[in-house]
Amino acid sequence: MLDSSDRIVTKPNAESTELPISPASPSKPTVARKKTKRRVTTESEREIILCMALGGKSHKEVAAALDLKPNTVYKFIRSRSKCWHNAESDAPRN
Secondary structure, three states: OOOHHHOOOOOOOOOOOOOOOOOOOOOOOOOOOOOOOOOOOOHHHHHHHHHHHHOOOOHHHHHHHHOOOHHHHHHHHHHHHHHHHHHHHHOOOO
16 A cells, blocks of 8 residues: 555645746846847948939949848838938928
8 A cells, every 4th residue: 555655746736835937928027138239330331322322223232332231221211211201391392
């Protein structure tokens, strides 16, 4: 016959005082991960991008010339073109 000490318990006791572990949520801090350093375009690169874009170059050509990602150049040109359109619509007409 088995003693009470020889029994194998597969389910936790209801009387257990341990709290259940909850999964991580967005509001709780998590373990920090090593972030890659983001490259920021310089002021001179921005000026060159604008000059080349106004000169009729595509974002892929500009990116290849400056060794940048085409998506970076595309987003920058797009953000600046929105400003140009807003400035043109706000300018007084003669």
